[in-house]
Amino acid sequence: CSYVLLLLHVVPVAFKKSENRPELRKETKKEPRTQKELTLWFLEYSVGGRMGMMIHKHCLSVVMLVTSLLLLDVLFTATPAAASLAAVPAKPNLVFVYVDDWGFADVGFRNPAIKTPNFDWLAGTGSILQHHYVFKYCSPSRASFLTGRWPHHAHQWNMPPGTMAGTNLNMTMLPAKLKKAGYATHMVGKWHQGFFQSDYLPTSRGFDTMSGFLNGGENHMTEVNSCLVDFWKGRAPDPRNGTYDAYVYRDDLTEMILNHDATTPFFLYLPLHNVHTPLQAPQEWMDIYPNTTCKKRHTYQAMVSVADNVTGAVVELLKEKGMWKNTLMVVSADNGGAPCSGSNYPLKGCKGTFFEGGVRSLAFVNGGLLPDEMRGKNNSGFIHVADWYPTFCKMAGVSPDDTGPGRYPVDGKDVWPIISGQTNLTSHDHIVLGYNFSDTNSGALIMADYKLIVAPQSTSCDGLMHTPLDYPCTQGPKAPNCDPYCLYNLVEDPREMNDLSSTQAGVLKKMLDVYNSYSSEPQSTRDQGYHTEGDLPNDEKNACATLKAKGGYWRPWKDQQ
Numbered sequence: 001c002s003y004v005l006l007l008l009h010v011v012p013v014a015f016k017k018s019e020n021r022p023e024l025r026k027e028t029k030k031e032p033r034t035q036k037e038l039t040l041w042f043l044e045y046s047v048g049g050r051m052g053m054m055i056h057k058h059c060l061s062v063v064m065l066v067t068s069l070l071l072l073d074v075l076f077t078a079t080p081a082a083a084s085l086a087a088v089p090a091k092p093n094l095v096f097v098y099v100d101d102w103g104f105a106d107v108g109f110r111n112p113a114i115k116t117p118n119f120d121w122l123a124g125t126g127s128i129l130q131h132h133y134v135f136k137y138c139s140p141s142r143a144s145f146l147t148g149r150w151p152h153h154a155h156q157w158n159m160p161p162g163t164m165a166g167t168n169l170n171m172t173m174l175p176a177k178l179k180k181a182g183y184a185t186h187m188v189g190k191w192h193q194g195f196f197q198s199d200y201l202p203t204s205r206g207f208d209t210m211s212g213f214l215n216g217g218e219n220h221m222t223e224v225n226s227c228l229v230d231f232w233k234g235r236a237p238d239p240r241n242g243t244y245d246a247y248v249y250r251d252d253l254t255e256m257i258l259n260h261d262a263t264t265p266f267f268l269y270l271p272l273h274n275v276h277t278p279l280q281a282p283q284e285w286m287d288i289y290p291n292t293t294c295k296k297r298h299t300y301q302a303m304v305s306v307a308d309n310v311t312g313a314v315v316e317l318l319k320e321k322g323m324w325k326n327t328l329m330v331v332s333a334d335n336g337g338a339p340c341s342g343s344n345y346p347l348k349g350c351k352g353t354f355f356e357g358g359v360r361s362l363a364f365v366n367g368g369l370l371p372d373e374m375r376g377k378n379n380s381g382f383i384h385v386a387d388w389y390p391t392f393c394k395m396a397g398v399s400p401d402d403t404g405p406g407r408y409p410v411d412g413k414d415v416w417p418i419i420s421g422q423t424n425l426t427s428h429d430h431i432v433l434g435y436n437f438s439d440t441n442s443g444a445l446i447m448a449d450y451k452l453i454v455a456p457q458s459t460s461c462d463g464l465m466h467t468p469l470d471y472p473c474t475q476g477p478k479a480p481n482c483d484p485y486c487l488y489n490l491v492e493d494p495r496e497m498n499d500l501s502s503t504q505a506g507v508l509k510k511m512l513d514v515y516n517s518y519s520s521e522p523q524s525t526r527d528q529g530y531h532t533e534g535d536l537p538n539d540e541k542n543a544c545a546t547l548k549a550k551g552g553y554w555r556p557w558k559d560q561q
Contacts, residue, residue: 090265091181091182091183091265091395091396091397092265092326092327092328092369092395092396093265093266093267093268093318093323093326093327093328093367094178094183094265094266094267094268094327094328094392094395094396095266095267095268095270095314095318095327095328095329095330095367096145096268096269096270096329096330096332096388096392097270097271097272097311097314097329097330097331097332098141098142098145098189098190098270098271098272098332098333098334099272099274099275099304099307099311099331099332099333099334099362100138100190100271100272100273100274100275100276100333100334101138101275101276101277101333101334101335101336101337101338101341101342101351102275102304102307102333102334102337102342102361102362103333103336103337103338103342103343103344103345103362104333104336104337104343104344104345104347104357104360104361104362105337105343105344105345105346105362106275106300106301106304106337106342106343106362107119107120107123107304107362108120109123109124110345110362111343111345113301114301114304114305115288115289115301115305115308116304116305116308117308117312118308118309118311118312118315119308119311119331119364121312122311122315122329122331122364122366123364123366124376125366125375125376126329126364126365126366126367126370126375127364127365127366127370127374127375127376127377127378127379127419128363128364128377128378128379129332129363129364129365129379129381129383130378130379130380131360131380131381131382131383131490132332132360132361132363132383132384132385133359133360133361133382133383133384133385133431133433133446134332134333134334134335134359134361134384134385135151135156135334135335135359135385135433135434136335136336136351136352136353136354136358136359136433136434137158137334137335137351137352138158138190138192138216138276138334138335139155139157139158139159139192139193139216140154140155140156140157140158140434141334141335141385142190142192142193142271142334143155143167143193144384144385144386145174145385145386145388145389146167146173146174146175146193146205146269146389147167147168147171147172147173147174147386147389147402147410148174148386148387148388148389148390148400148402148410148411148412149171149386149408149410149411149412150384150386150408150411150432150435151432151433151434151435152432152434152435152436152437152443152518152526152527153408153411153526154167154168154171155167155168155527155528155530156434156435156437156438156527157437157527157530157532157533157536158192158216158533159192159194159215159216159536160216160533160536160538160540161215161225161226161227161228161540161543161554162196162226162538162539162540162541162542162543162544163194163196163536163537163538164196164536164537164538164539164558165194165196165528165530165536165537166193166194166195166196166197166200167193167194167200167205168406168407168528169199169200170404170405170406170407171402171407172206172402173205173206174206174267174269174388174389174392174393175187175202175205175206175207175267175269176205176206177206177389177392177393177396177398177400177402178206178265178267178392178393178396178398179206179208180398181265181393181396181397181398182264182265183264183265183266183267183396184208184260184261184264184265184266184267185206185207185208185209185267185269186207186208186209186210186256186266186267186268186269187202187207187209187210187211187212187268187269187270187271188210188211188212188249188252188253188256188268188269188270189212189213189249189269189270189271189272189273190212190213190216190217190271190272190273190276191210191212191213191214191215191232191271192214192215192216192271193205195214195554195555195556196539196543196556196557196558197556197558197559197560198235198556198559200556201214201235201556203234203235207269209234209256210232210233210234211232211233211234211238211248211249211252212231212232212245212249212271212273213225213230213231213232213245213273213554214230214232214554214555215230215554217273217276217277217278218230218231218245218273219278219280220244220245220246220273220274220278220280220281221242221243221244221280222241222242223241223242223245224241225554226540226544227540227544227548228544228547228548228552228553228554229241229552229553229554230553230554231245231248231553232553232554232555233252236555237551237553237555244280244281244282244306245273246272246273246274246306246307246309246310247282249270249272249310250309250310250313253268253270253310253313253314253317254313254317256268257314257317257318257321257323258317258320258321260321260323262321262322262323265396266323266327267392268314270310270311270314271334272307272310272311274303274304274306274307274310275300275303275304275307275341275342276338277338277341279296279299279300279303279341280299280303281299281302281303281306282302282306285302285303285305285306286298286299286302288302288305289301289302289305293473294473296340296341296473297341297473300341300342311331314329315329324367324368325368325369326368326369327367327368327369328365328367328369328370328395328419329365329366329367330363330364330365330388331363331364331365331366332361332362332363332385333361333362333363334361335351335352335358335359335361336349336350336351336353336356336357336358336359336360336361337350337351337357338350338351339351339352344356344357344358346494346495347360347494347495347496348495348496348497349457349496352457352458353457353458354433354434354442354443354444354453354457355453355457355496356451356490356494356495356496358457359433359434359444361385363383365379365419370419370420371420371421373421374419374420374421377421379418379419379421379424380424381415381418381423381424381425381426382426382428382431382446383415383418383426384411384412384428384431386410386411386412387412387413387414387415388412388415389410389412390410390412390413390414391412391414391415391416391419394414394416395416400412400414406525408525411432413426413427413428414427415427429447429514430445430446430447430511430514431445431446431447432444432445432518433445433446433451435515435518435526436454436518436519436526437527437531437532438531438532438533439532440455440456441454441455442454442455442456442457443455443515445511445514445515446490447510447511447514449489449490449491449492450487450488450489450490450500450504450507450511451487451488451490451496452485452486452487452508452511452512452515453482453485453486453487453488454482454484454485454515455482455483455484456481456482456483457481457482482499485501485508485512486499486501487499487500487501487504487507487508487511488500539557539558542557543557
């Protein structure tokens, strides 16, 4: 009996310690100097280093086995009331984290100068998504996730303050779908899907709760955007402005998760503001980095670590609540690292371009629902962020169908077969990264292993840097641009160094035919009829004057009386 009592006390404590997020990793490996050494080093940190994790995993398995045997004895003798405490919902908990303007190489497992112990743990014990695609900037990537549509079927414009438009109200957003399946739906962070009328607010589109801000950016410290404060909670302004925004988010996440009824399925959409401009970080996070790089890069590094900390807090809270084992968590950048601040090494390009550095996002999945055989692996399947809409719907047991007047049907495909390792082949015939938007008429398309880029791209700070660290503080070398087209084999040439448009005429024609087939769609519905950002109706001057007189916060100002 004494030995059993000892195990009952020691084993659970040992297991609990193993779940704590790891310490900040101390890296002693000498930084490579030659391009060849650098490439080998990058691949090692992206793909390798799994052996230690495997050993750690097997050690945990032994502890879990012993603990499970002890818990079985307890459960067989437990009262019905005690057994009910362990109840979990039949449907999975779903968590999606967007990190804003996050560079492909701005994470510890790809760059040891970045301190991200939680992201490193999530990727190392989860699965890295090697070909996860988004739009080239903020708002359309969010619209694709929330509606399941290609960007040009939702919208391809970023909405500046005062915009009188938003994501198509005819489209059923993902949280509204999940509510039909009995989910509690929550959002914390950046909205950027329109709010000039109350019908566009997050709580009007399916979220039970929301805390964060409504526009596309703000001062992290004061929450001011343009002429007004932009801080929102539920359906009213949030007076807590004046605190670093990520700290408020962490507090709200703590309260939300700890108060959640674990028998109810849970959906969390966490579009963090970090690491979007303005580049600002609390001093305590600046201090964890040596001041050996330029100021903006130093601040950017600290902001990445803040995003890591908030995400890690969510993981620990879900574990504490007993919800992690029934959770799938997806973490992704909303686009590539911003020009001259984020590092997208070794990819070409940056935010605002259709090169891989702009649209191939840093992404990984974890959670108790991820099959063990997929842990510690790189997943090579091609996934678009719109695919999470039907995937989450099917996991929740609700139809993803959203056909109807005034909207395009859902474009995304269920990618659980890719995530679970059943296949690494996409169900898409092709993936539309963008179509014929703005004055440049630019766009991009993926078919099989090939990618077509139409029209020149803006590459003021290209992603072809010499090392992951020195590039963001200097101008990167320019690369040949796409005039009028570029064609790349993404499997053989992931850095997009070899343009095949002049040598693969048959492939180019086939892809241009598919790309141009979208011209038959009504222009009045593509991008909701606003074909450049200049077409968007804007009322910023009037909104500022009206809302200053109503308390000085951004809020809907065009509701019908």
